[in-house]
Amino acid sequence: MEIDELIELIKKSKKYKHLSDAVVKQKVLEYTEKNKNWQEYKEKFILKEIKTKLHKAYGSFQNKARKKRSKYLDELRKNPCDLDIIDKILLSNQ
DSSP, X not given: OOHHHHHHHHHTSXXXXXXXXXHHHHHHHHHHHHOTTGGGSOHHHHHHHHHHHHHHHTXXXXXXXXXXXXXXXXXXXXXXXXXXXXXXXXXXXX
């Protein structure tokens, strides 16, 4: 298994598909550097380990308000000076 394959498999996950390839690649490279014999491990174990690291770094900050925030951002693009929409976006992170 190659590093690019790991990145692709991780990005197929619904939870991590929105992350940039660079972010996922960074975590994969950190894992492979730390675990020199990583290719001897089972694919499922490797993916679980990397996804756990991604969750700790990025996933724990994501919540179900993402769709609502996306809607607000679309509204803000149409009306960039609307302070009410800006407030709603900021409050969605609480």
